[in-house]
Structure formats: structure tokens, C-alpha cells
Amino acid sequence: VLKSGCRWCDCPPDYGPPTTIYNRFVRWAERGVWERLFQNLAKRGRSTGTQMIDSTHIKAHRSASGGK
Numbered sequence: 817v818l819k820s821g822c823r824w825c826d827c828p829p830d831y832g833p834p835t836t837i838y839n840r841f842v843r844w845a846e847r848g849v850w851e852r853l854f855q856n857l858a859k860r861g862r863s864t865g866t867q868m869i870d871s872t873h874i875k876a877h878r879s880a881s882g883g884k
Contacts, residue, residue: 824834831837844850 824838827834827837
């Protein structure tokens with residue numbers, strides 16, 4: 817949410833109200849939950865020096881598959 821620009825209120829309703837989701841995110845960040853999660857995921861990679869998680873994606877219009 818913080819990096820991609822989407823809004824907390826766009827999260828699925830199963831996770832609770834947006835304020836609750838935000839507060840949980842902040843609490844987990846303060847406790848280092850995200851850092852530990854990333855570290856554990858990075859241990860499975862090839863390089864221990866540099867690791868990245870990339871969640872980028874491309875949206876294209878359904879008619880963008882080819883020329884005229």
C-alpha cells in the first residue's frame with residue numbers, strides 16, 4: 817500500500833476496516849515482522865548480498881494485443 821499507492825480501503829473486507837489494517841501494518845513494522853519475513857524469504861535465494869521482492873505488473877487494455 818505504501819509503495820504502490822493503493823488505498824487501505826481497497827483491501828478485501830475479510831481483513832477488517834481500513835484503520836485496523838493500517839494499525840496492524842504499523843505494529844508489525846515496529847516489531848520487525850516484515851523484516852523477518854523478508855529475511856526468511858531471502859534465505860531461499862541464490863545471493864545473500866542482494867535480494868528484492870518485485871510486485872510490479874502490467875495492465876493492458878483487452879484490445880492491446882496487436883495492430884490493425
